[in-house]
Amino acid sequence: MKIEMQSENKILAKINKSVGALANPSSYDLVCHEHRLGEPLPSIDKLEKIVNMIREILFPGYFGNTSLRPNTIKHYMGVYVDELFELLSEQILAGLCFTCEKPEEVDFQERSRFAQGLASDFIEFLPEIRRKLVGDVETAFVGDPAAKSRAEVIFCYPAIRAISNYRIAHQLLLLGVPLIPRIIGEMAHSETGIDIHPKAQIGEAFTIDHGTGVVIGSTCIIGNNVKLYQGVTLGAKSFPLDEDGNPIKGVPRHPIVEDNVIIYAQATILGRITVGKNSIIGGNVWVTNNVPPNSKIVQFKAREASFADGAGI
Structure with missing residues (x-):
């Protein structure tokens, strides 16, 4: 490959041409956020600190x-909660500012006090989040013969990290906090490969074994004592469109999974269907219809071979 020496003028001309193209409003009007001076912006680094x-x-x-x-x-808890309140209030305010459509009509000080109120509401709910997470940890520990201790589950299991982020993000979303819950959910997704939308409704004693590749959509409803394995998708089958051909937002389109259900690896469950309580969904199956309670859904060939061997499923 021949390397051509370029003159300084040619180099500057190319740079200036790129600057002009990048500064052209038509190239960024759909992805640009106009920032108001003095208003905070959401910070990934600060949100990571908050979650930790x-x-x-x-x-x-x-x-x-x-x-x-x-x-x-008690002293340590007081110190941490005080710091959490300050950091969380700031990031909630940043989310409120970032998503505000008419910032010139909103009093900044009033919005700041509103953010502090939301932060205190969230902190008030922390004992309940801990109670639920204790149940999630216990379920993972009891249900996995490889787990040596609850400490191992808390330290090592990606599901606990992802579920922790989910329960934090879900409560913030219930309080009406914009944007921040989704960022917190995507942090866990990036770190663990487990994608749980913060809007999903997930009951108690929830666990995910291994976890990589699990997807739980925004309108999913999951009951108590549900266990998923890696690669499970609880997704949407289709998207209803409006008269302009655009997807209609907010329509329930993901599965309802009732209590005591186990869904094995790589199963794909799509649409607003119900998987009845006490059911087992085998690995690598595709489910788009309601599943009655107490059902076992497996691949036909696997079931046939199992019965031929006298094992049953």
């Missing part, structure tokens, strides 16, 4: 330097 701090509060002794001595733990 919440994890430290919810699982004391596992993350950070929280002391478990009875005479100091």
